[in-house]
Each structure stands twice: as C-alpha cells, then as structure tokens.
Amino acid sequence: MFDINSYHKANSVDEAIALLSQNPDAIPMAGGTDILVRLHGHNKKFSHLVDIHNVIELQNVTIENDGTIVIGSGMTFTGLAHSSVIRENIPVLNEGGSSVGGPQVRNVATVGGNICNGAPSGDSASPLLVLNATVELKGPDGVRHLPLYEFYQGPGQVDRKDGEIMTCLRIAPGDYKGWSAYYYKYAMREAMDIATIGCAAACKVENGKIAGLRLGFTVAGPTPLRCWRTEEKASGMGANEELLDMVENSVLSDLRPRDSWRAAKDFREQIIKTLAKRVLREALKRNTEME
Numbered sequence: 001m002f003d004i005n006s007y008h009k010a011n012s013v014d015e016a017i018a019l020l021s022q023n024p025d026a027i028p029m030a031g032g033t034d035i036l037v038r039l040h041g042h043n044k045k046f047s048h049l050v051d052i053h054n055v056i057e058l059q060n061v062t063i064e065n066d067g068t069i070v071i072g073s074g075m076t077f078t079g080l081a082h083s084s085v086i087r088e089n090i091p092v093l094n095e096g097g098s099s100v101g102g103p104q105v106r107n108v109a110t111v112g113g114n115i116c117n118g119a120p121s122g123d124s125a126s127p128l129l130v131l132n133a134t135v136e137l138k139g140p141d142g143v144r145h146l147p148l149y150e151f152y153q154g155p156g157q158v159d160r161k162d163g164e165i166m167t168c169l170r171i172a173p174g175d176y177k178g179w180s181a182y183y184y185k186y187a188m189r190e191a192m193d194i195a196t197i198g199c200a201a202a203c204k205v206e207n208g209k210i211a212g213l214r215l216g217f218t219v220a221g222p223t224p225l226r227c228w229r230t231e232e233k234a235s236g237m238g239a240n241e242e243l244l245d246m247v248e249n250s251v252l253s254d255l256r257p258r259d260s261w262r263a264a265k266d267f268r269e270q271i272i273k274t275l276a277k278r279v280l281r282e283a284l285k286r287n288t289e290m291e
Contacts (some may be wrong), residue, residue: 031108067173073112089268092181097128125224126200129216132175139164180286199275220255238249
C-alpha cells in the first residue's frame, strides 16, 4: 500500500498551480514512476500529491515560427519517440529517452518528471544539456526561464519554487540547426538499469574546424554536468583524431565522479574518458564535414 496523505487532480496548469499553492507540502506528479517507488519506501516527502497526468496542455511537441522546439513537460518518452518534430530535428533526445526503463515505464514516464526528479542519472539530461535546453516554469508569481544546467542544484534538488510546475523545455533553433549529436548510456546490464555513466556530445563543424562543441554527462558528479573547459579548448580545432585525443585527456577536469556501491571512482573515470572519445566520434560522423 502507498502511504498517501493527500491527493488532488488538476485538469489545467493554472489549477495545478492553485492546488500546489493551497497545499504547500504537495508536489506535482505526472507519470509517477519515480514517486511511487519512493512512496513504496515510505518516504513522507512524497505523500502529498497534485496529479498533473491529464493536463493536455503539457503533452505537446511543437515548433514555433522562429524554429524554437517546445517540448511539453508532460510528454511521455513513448510520445517523444513518435514525434516527427523530435525524430527529424533532435533525434539525440530519443537516444536518451529510449534508454529510460522498459516500454511500460516509457509509456507513462514524462520528460518533465525525469528532469524534475533531479537525479544525477536522468537519461534525458545529457541530451538536453547538449541541446542547450531552457526550462520554463510557471507559478503564482508568473513564468520564468532558466538554462537546464542552472536548474540542477544538487542530488535530487532542482530550482523549482513552491507552487511552480515545469511547463515545457525550449530549444532554440541555433542550438540544433547545423549541429549533430549522439548519446550513449553505459550500464552494467543491457536490460533495464540505471546508468553507470551517460554521455552526450553535440558538435558544429565549419570548413573542417570545430565551430561549437558540447559535452554532457550524467552520474559524473552530483548533478548532470556540462564540460565547459573541454568545450572551450575544442573551439577552432580540426574535426580529427587530435581533437578526440584532447577531449579524452581533458574531460575529467570538468567532472566530479565518485565512489558508490554501483561503481568505483577510478572505474567511472575510465568509462568517462572512453565514452567522451567514442560518443564525440559518432557525433562527428553524423556531420558530413568531418575530415
């Protein structure tokens, strides 16, 4: 049995915000795949719920007139997989989303829940980081936007204020047009498993030179992380083996892997270096200008 102390169902974003404001201990629940696990473990933090599962306005993927892709926070990973907008413009997000649990989980788990969970291992985090996604939140004080990398504040902690819900993720056209990207999740089992390390790379190549590089990792620190120093070093380098070697040797300076019962720190460090090189190579292969 689940120890639920209060439950309210919202049918719109505004109703959800009102219910959250009226119930300060409540948290929004979309798919519930993470929350119900915690409730099964008798975690009191998750015992007051506002259900936003049926809020239709959160369940769309659209492209605005300027090319900005808008992903509703209530989109399931199965829904993303069937979205022509995602498949044709940012398939790297589906590479991350397809590794979330099994089919039954992906049918109900949402991209917003995966991000708001704040887990360092969230499978959609790395792809969204290298797409420079922006989080949109709406609450009693209005709407605010912030970069995804600023939304994460610590293990299981995100910058969602009381009464707020994440309404969508926004990806500007300049952050995906002309870029190629790839994601890979390393886990101990090929079946459903939490990532030991997740890595995404996105690159923009002009005249054989790196015009832009982004690297995003999960389970390589207390939050999903971008590799800012390595990305800066890559600017202007040739899209070749020298670049790949530099990334392999530099990437650990941006990250903070640790020991855990899942994997030792030194093992994670080796996987990080290997994945950084392998994933960037695949991203470059998707760009026709690679040398």
